[in-house]
Amino acid sequence: MNEAIAMIRACMIALQDRQKSYADPKHRYVxxxxxxxxxxxxxxxxxxxxxxxxxxxxxxxxxxxxxxxxxxxxxxxxxxxxxxxxxxxxxKPIKILDKKEKELRNKMIRLVKVLWKNGSAKDATWELETDMMEQYPQLFRYAEERATTGD
Incomplete structure (x- = not known):
């Protein structure tokens, strides 16, 4: 019985070593x-x-x-x-990059392009203006101030 267990363990170690040799060349240490x-x-x-x-x-x-x-x-x-x-x-949103209106069947919806804190300009998303105004009203105050100063 002990000999059979030892033989099984030896086979398992050989199989583990073989699988490790397949995986190691693909592994990158960064x-x-x-x-x-x-x-x-x-x-x-x-x-x-x-x-x-x-x-x-x-x-x-x-x-x-x-x-x-x-x-x-x-x-x-x-x-x-x-x-x-x-x-x-x-x-968290940083600022509003753009605004547009989109026409659905019989109504217009207003969208804003939002730049997020941990994202770049290409990761900015179009969100409903009403939702953003409800959740982040400070963004719109800042955008209005910039528009009045001409910045």
Whole structure:
């Protein structure tokens, strides 16, 4: 019985070594330096809404974040996010980039293009003006002030 167990263990070790030899060439070891910019992966949970979207349309990465210091070999400190317990966070809008009206069957809806805090201009999204005005009225006050000053 002991000989059979030893033989099975030897076969399992051989199989593990073979699988490791297949996986190792594909593995990349990446090291970051202070000052580099990185994206952070968000855990994909189906129930949590991020950026007002859920499921497939929810972004998988956030950032870029600048690395401030290297703590240990695989741990880095970076600009902090206000993360909740479920690893989600609320994305905050910075400013309104553009406005437009879209005609639906028998009514016009007003849209605004919003630049988000942890995104670039290409990641800006079109949102309903009424929803944004309800949630973030300060954005519209700022946009009105800029329009009156001619900036």
């Amino acid at each position: 090291e970051f330096q202070v000052g580099n910019h990185v994206f952070l992966r968000i855990s994909p949970m189906k129930v949590i809404k991020r950026f007002g979207k859920k499921g497939k349309l929810c972004p998988r990465f956030v950032g870029p974040f600048e690395i401030l210091e290297r703590i240990v070999e695989v741990a880095y400190s970076y600009e902090a996010l206000d993360m909740q317990q479920d690893l989600s966070y609320e994305e």
